[in-house]
Amino acid sequence: MYEYYPLLVVGAIVGLFSLVLLTAFFAVRDKKQAESVERLMGDREIMGRLLRYAKPYLPRFLLVGAVMLFTISYDVVSPFIIGRIEELVAGEFRMPQIYRAMAVYVSILLVSMVCAYIQAVVLQKTGQRIISVMREDLFVKIESLSHEQLNEIPVGKLVTRVTNDTNAISMMFTNLLVNFVKNIFVIVGVFAAMLVLSYELTLMILCFVPFIVLFTVIFRKFSRRAYRKVKDRTTDINTYLSENLSGIKITQIFNREEAKMQDFREKSNALGRAKQEQILVFGIFRPLVYMLYVSSILCLLYLGGRGYLENRVFMGQAVTSGMLVSFYMYISKFYNPIQNLAEQFNWLQSAFASAEKVFTIMDIEPVIQDAPDAVELSEMRGEIEFRDVWFSYVEDEWVLKGVSFHVMPKETVAFVGSTGSGKTTILSLICRNYEFQKGEILIDGIDIRKIKISSLRRFFGQMLQDVFLFSGTIRSNIALRAEDISDEEIEAACHYVNADHFINKLEKGLDEEVRERGNNFSAGQRQLLSFARTIVHKPAVMILDEATANIDTETELLIQNSLEKMQNIGTMLMVAHRLSTIQHADNIIVLSHGKIVEQGSHQALLEQRGKYYKLYHLQYRREEMAHGNRGER
Numbered sequence: 001m002y003e004y005y006p007l008l009v010v011g012a013i014v015g016l017f018s019l020v021l022l023t024a025f026f027a028v029r030d031k032k033q034a035e036s037v038e039r040l041m042g043d044r045e046i047m048g049r050l051l052r053y054a055k056p057y058l059p060r061f062l063l064v065g066a067v068m069l070f071t072i073s074y075d076v077v078s079p080f081i082i083g084r085i086e087e088l089v090a091g092e093f094r095m096p097q098i099y100r101a102m103a104v105y106v107s108i109l110l111v112s113m114v115c116a117y118i119q120a121v122v123l124q125k126t127g128q129r130i131i132s133v134m135r136e137d138l139f140v141k142i143e144s145l146s147h148e149q150l151n152e153i154p155v156g157k158l159v160t161r162v163t164n165d166t167n168a169i170s171m172m173f174t175n176l177l178v179n180f181v182k183n184i185f186v187i188v189g190v191f192a193a194m195l196v197l198s199y200e201l202t203l204m205i206l207c208f209v210p211f212i213v214l215f216t217v218i219f220r221k222f223s224r225r226a227y228r229k230v231k232d233r234t235t236d237i238n239t240y241l242s243e244n245l246s247g248i249k250i251t252q253i254f255n256r257e258e259a260k261m262q263d264f265r266e267k268s269n270a271l272g273r274a275k276q277e278q279i280l281v282f283g284i285f286r287p288l289v290y291m292l293y294v295s296s297i298l299c300l301l302y303l304g305g306r307g308y309l310e311n312r313v314f315m316g317q318a319v320t321s322g323m324l325v326s327f328y329m330y331i332s333k334f335y336n337p338i339q340n341l342a343e344q345f346n347w348l349q350s351a352f353a354s355a356e357k358v359f360t361i362m363d364i365e366p367v368i369q370d371a372p373d374a375v376e377l378s379e380m381r382g383e384i385e386f387r388d389v390w391f392s393y394v395e396d397e398w399v400l401k402g403v404s405f406h407v408m409p410k411e412t413v414a415f416v417g418s419t420g421s422g423k424t425t426i427l428s429l430i431c432r433n434y435e436f437q438k439g440e441i442l443i444d445g446i447d448i449r450k451i452k453i454s455s456l457r458r459f460f461g462q463m464l465q466d467v468f469l470f471s472g473t474i475r476s477n478i479a480l481r482a483e484d485i486s487d488e489e490i491e492a493a494c495h496y497v498n499a500d501h502f503i504n505k506l507e508k509g510l511d512e513e514v515r516e517r518g519n520n521f522s523a524g525q526r527q528l529l530s531f532a533r534t535i536v537h538k539p540a541v542m543i544l545d546e547a548t549a550n551i552d553t554e555t556e557l558l559i560q561n562s563l564e565k566m567q568n569i570g571t572m573l574m575v576a577h578r579l580s581t582i583q584h585a586d587n588i589i590v591l592s593h594g595k596i597v598e599q600g601s602h603q604a605l606l607e608q609r610g611k612y613y614k615l616y617h618l619q620y621r622r623e624e625m626a627h628g629n630r631g632e633r
Contacts, residue, residue, distance in 0.1 A: 013295075041356045050355055053130050054173065060126045061178070067115045067122075068182050074112035075333050076189040080197070081105045083326030119178065127174030135166050138358060146367045147433040148393075153361075156239030161361050164234060165354035172351035176344050183337035183344070190334045194327065201327050204299055205334065208292050212338055215292075219285040220345060226278040227349045231357065233271040240267050286339060293335040300327055368435050374452045380459040380540035381444050382409040382571030384430065389439035391425060399425050400436070401594040407587070412572040414582035416612060417591035423575040426591075427543050430573070431460055461539030465546035467526040469518030474503060475510040477518075478533045489536055496565060497531035535566065542566060544574045579616050588612065 054061065085101050142150075142158055194202040244251065244260055251260050301324075384407040391400040400422045407413050415423040428434050429441060432453055441448045448456060469477050478493065479485045490510060494500045502525055506512040518526050534542060560581060566572065576582045583602040590598035590605070590612045598610050605612040 013291075041359065043352060046352050046355045046359070049359060050169070050172070053134055057126045057130065060122055064119050064122050064178055065181070067119050068178060068185075070115040071112045071119065072182060072185050072189055074108050075186045076193055077108055078105060079326045079329035079333065080193060081108075082329060083197075083322035086322045086325040123174050123178060127170055130173050131166050131170040134169065134358070135162055138162055138166070138362060141362050141364070144366045145364065146435070147428065149364065149367055154239040154243065156242030157235050158361070159242060160235045160238045161358050164238070165231075165358050168347075168350050168354035169358065171347055172355075176348050176351065180341065180344050180348070183341050186337045187334060190330050190337075194330050194334070197323055197326055197330075201300060201323075205296050205331060208296050211292055212289065215285060215288050216338075216341070216345070219281065220349075222281040223278070223285075223345065224349045224353075226274070226281050227353045229274040230271070230278055231350070231353045233267070233274045235357075237264075237267045237271055240264065289335065289339050293331065296331050296335075297328065300324070300331060368432055368453065370452050371449055374450055375446070375455075376452050377444075377446075377455045377459065382411075382459075382540045383407065383442075383444050384541070384571065384573075385440075385442040385445075386426070387440040387442070389429065389436050389441060391422075391429060391434065391436040391438075393434075399594050400429075402439070403591075403594070403596055404439075405587075405589055405596065405599065407571060407573070410568075410571055411587065412574065412585045413587045413589060414574040414576055414585040415589050415591060416576070416579065416582070416615065420593075421591040422594045423591055424545055427462075427545055427573060427575065430541075430543070431457055431462065459540040460543060461534035461537060461541070462543045463527070463530045463534055463545070467518065467523075467530040469514050469521070469526055469529065471516050472514055473508075473511050474506075474514060474529065477514055477529060478510075478536055480533065480537075482537070485536055490532070493532040493536040496535055497528055498561060499525075499528035499532045502528070531566070535569070539570060541571045541573065542569065544572070544576075546575055546577050579619055590615075 081101055081104060085098060085105075138161060142162075145153075191202070194205065240263070244264070251257060386403050386405050389400055389403045390398055392398045399420075403422070403426065405413075415426060417423055425434070429436050430443075430448070432448055443451065443456065475487075475490060478490050487510070491500070494503055494510075503509055503512070514520070518529075521529070564584070574582055574585065582588060585602065587599060588602060588605055589596055590610075592611060598605055598608060598612055600608070606616065
């Protein structure tokens with residue numbers, strides 16, 4: 001009986017570790033349930049959606065699968081050949097037989113290496129194409145979201161989805177899936193080879209398989225939890241950086257660097273703790289699998305060694321030195337795929353966590369969509385009519401209350417009112433940046449909800465107070481990559497809106513570099529560029545939202561001259577901070593608390609001596625006082 005004591009000790013140690021892991025598993029599962037941490041998508045659903053992206057490349061994956069069989073053959077056959085060489089060396093030492101065995105071994109090795117190279121190249125190219133398609137789909141989805149939806153999602157989160165998360169998914173297609181299948185086939189192949197060599201020794205190794213399965217299941221739960229934490233913390237820190245790097249000038253102005261640094265440190269430490277938890281999970285699992293590997297080697301040497309020395313026969317099979325060498329190698333090749341499977345499952349959980357977040361964005365239904373019977377406009381005259389329009393950003397908090405007005409083609413209409421009266425909201429509704437709740441908005445007599453969004457916006461040109469310029473050149477910012485716009489048209493647009501005054505002074509002219517957000521140009525220069533960008537795309541309706549706010553007097557004169565020219569192009573809707581810029585408008589609509597209280601020409605509204613009259617004279621007195629103060633200086 002004493003001869004089985006070593007095996008009992010090994011079994012006791014393995015059982016003790018299993019008990020500890022099971023206790024931790026149930027404790028963490030209960031905690032997870034208490035915290036109501038749930039996954040929105042199951043692995044099967046995620047895998048199904050990912051495989052739809054891989055389906056067009058099925059022939060390539062089949063090729064990889066065929067090549068993979070040759071690489072597997074090395075893992076399955078090589079231990080048997082080495083065992084055979086061991087028996088030749090220990091028995092009748094004949095060099096020709098050893099040479100033949102070595103030649104077979106080297107041939108299998110070379111074929112395996114070539115096949116591994118082909119497999120890697122095909123997978124990398126295929127995987128990158130799949131991820132490229134997925135990134136494009138994700139970007140198109142983001143572009144389709146309404147302003148309201150985009151305001152609810154931090155920019156940093158969207159950047160993380162398009163970059164970090166798709167990179168994690170790329171690993172699955174370029175490496176994980178095929179190697180996952182390969183390792184499974186290696187395990188099956190090695191197991192079959194061991195059965196052929198010795199039933200007794202194979203049954204001994206099978207005793208450790210239930211523990212391998214148990215450890216893998218427990219590891220799966222912990223790794224999924226750890227990877228989800230890492231993904232969430234990475235998103236948090238990217239979102240924080242996106243916002244605070246954009247607003248770092250405000251941080252410096254108010255001397256809040258240390259406070260912001262503390263916030264960043266907290267988020268960075270949270271990410272660090274999540275990664276430490278992930279490393280800890282894997283750092284515990286791999287040594288445990290290695291412990292099972294060492295335990296099986298000890299049992300092999302103990303049982304096999306005794307069987308060889310005592311010439312025991314089990315089920316008609318005698319233990320030989322070559323069998324022991326082959327089994328020693330087979331055990332290594334049996335456990336290595338298991339460890340690889342665990343590591344690949346680790347990465348697979350990362351890919352699934354990333355895919356879940358990517359598909360969450362893709363599953364967002366755009367609030368504003370084309371109606372089934374939406375029409376495509378071939379032209380737009382620019383007639384606009386609001387009929388009893390009601391709108392609210394928050395339910396039951398109305399920003400517009402029964403607004404009605406009519407704008408004729410090529411008419412210039414200005415909207416005036418205090419902050420929050422609904423001026424900018426009206427302009428946003430015309431472009432369908434938001435969806436109104438009640439009433440009708442008509443363009444050329446057609447309900448805008450019956451017009452395709454892309455067709456509607458193609459005829460609009462928007463010039464906002466906060467001009468956004470992209471990194472590139474002046475030329476690329478005006479044309480916005482449109483191929484049908486010639487250099488002559490760009491130059492004519494710049495001259496038309498007086499932007500050529502400063503462009504001609506630049507060293508590279510239209511090819512002058514535009515840095516991020518156009519911060520190497522003044523506010524007035526950026527505004528003139530936005531005018532040129534609008535004009536060159538030939539809009540039927542032009543929208544100006546506080547386009548002359550925060551502009552110096554000299555630049556305002558250029559802009560005012562540009563506006564007078566642009567009024568001849570098409571319908572113009574304006575929201576003006578300075579009432580002096582809208583005196584020549586055909587109609588001025590005065591808003592208060594979401595309602596139209598007055599409308600008419602500049603002179604007619606002054607004669608009414610109502611709200612517009614008060615606003616105009618209040619601003620006029622302020623400007624007089626400002627001029628007086630400058631004169632005293």
